[in-house]
Amino acid sequence: MSIDAEINRAARGLSKTLIAIRRDIHQHPELGFQERRTSQKIVETLKSVGLDRVQSGVAKTGVVGVLQGGPARNATHSVAGGRAAHTVALRADMDALPITEANQVSYRSRTPGIMHACGHDGHVTMCLGAAMILKKIQARIPGAVKFIFQPAEELLDGARAMIRAGALNDPDVEAIFGMHISPRMPYGVVGASAGPIMAAADRFAITVYGKGGHGAQPENCTDPILIAHQIYSGIQGIERNLAGPDVRVISVCSLHAGTAFNVIPGSAEMMGTVRTYDVRVQDEIIRRMRAVVKGISGAHGGRCDLVYRKGLPVTCNDARLVEIVHAAGRALKAPVGDNVLTMGAEDFALYTQKVPGAFMELGVQKCPAQPSYHHCRFDFDDRILSMGAAMMARCALLFLEQGGLGR
Numbered sequence: 001m002s003i004d005a006e007i008n009r010a011a012r013g014l015s016k017t018l019i020a021i022r023r024d025i026h027q028h029p030e031l032g033f034q035e036r037r038t039s040q041k042i043v044e045t046l047k048s049v050g051l052d053r054v055q056s057g058v059a060k061t062g063v064v065g066v067l068q069g070g071p072a073r074n075a076t077h078s079v080a081g082g083r084a085a086h087t088v089a090l091r092a093d094m095d096a097l098p099i100t101e102a103n104q105v106s107y108r109s110r111t112p113g114i115m116h117a118c119g120h121d122g123h124v125t126m127c128l129g130a131a132m133i134l135k136k137i138q139a140r141i142p143g144a145v146k147f148i149f150q151p152a153e154e155l156l157d158g159a160r161a162m163i164r165a166g167a168l169n170d171p172d173v174e175a176i177f178g179m180h181i182s183p184r185m186p187y188g189v190v191g192a193s194a195g196p197i198m199a200a201a202d203r204f205a206i207t208v209y210g211k212g213g214h215g216a217q218p219e220n221c222t223d224p225i226l227i228a229h230q231i232y233s234g235i236q237g238i239e240r241n242l243a244g245p246d247v248r249v250i251s252v253c254s255l256h257a258g259t260a261f262n263v264i265p266g267s268a269e270m271m272g273t274v275r276t277y278d279v280r281v282q283d284e285i286i287r288r289m290r291a292v293v294k295g296i297s298g299a300h301g302g303r304c305d306l307v308y309r310k311g312l313p314v315t316c317n318d319a320r321l322v323e324i325v326h327a328a329g330r331a332l333k334a335p336v337g338d339n340v341l342t343m344g345a346e347d348f349a350l351y352t353q354k355v356p357g358a359f360m361e362l363g364v365q366k367c368p369a370q371p372s373y374h375h376c377r378f379d380f381d382d383r384i385l386s387m388g389a390a391m392m393a394r395c396a397l398l399f400l401e402q403g404g405l406g407r
Ligand SMILES: [Zn+2]
Pocket: 117, 118, 154, 373, 374
């Protein structure tokens, strides 16, 4: 039997087990850095699978497992003792969201106010499934596979903590694959395209300082609401006046000033987010935002503070790894298309800044009206999990079969 047929058969055989794991995790959702039960379940499962190494408590609740394959086929890629020199990582995020689940399914969340509404229960399960599949063909894996289960993706902090804790080292990871369930993509389709696929996400806060006073005497005041209002328009104008075809979003999402109907306040506060795909556009937006804020407040005799914080960078898929994803899809007879580009952000981006990475999406959409991410009715047909596990396993194996990225 070919290795592809074997992977597909193993995946099909695991389907019920994977659905049971996902539903158990779904019923016990945990927020970022609090995924203790989830973490424990991952550790128990990886140990029962028989991984060579399982490390818990990485970045508080993270787990890292290592499966050491058989001797590398190519002697130049192996080190003493037949241990393979190439290592590839599969990553899953573990955390849930502070949402009360509105689904009435038997496996709905048992924790009020917390719900797996982003599919991370599925991601954990698929990564565990990949470990189970790869264990069955361990002797034929020409390298090592590392399974990275990270906390707190929704807090956008988990990947950073895992990298700091050394998740990409010992053995050193050369490439990383991640997968996200996608309610925007047709059921069963895998999406992976080269280049930027998710946006950089920044935040800004503006404080406008004026001079407060009586609402009947604006001539004696410097009205911060008037200044904030014009800054709002000026900021939206930046987006309109930028050159280039690439997408970007500037959104002011919060505006607060004043407490009484007849008092002009002394200050106003605004907050918002900037999403970009191109670092030059990002820098240009920051430059123009500073100019707008300073110019408008100065023109009205006020003063402004702009605090701009760069957040997660763009998630950028490595073209060579995307080719591997497409080849894995062909091998397993799984349809593969492109990622759905989004202005959302992912902390998988931080791994791709350290090593080449590919972030795939797995379509679970059965009808266009299906509730999307972070919705209280988000859910998916979990018969898809075995296919996701097979894809992750095949990508890791293909990478190692190719001898890595050719060091
Ligand atoms: Zn999410």
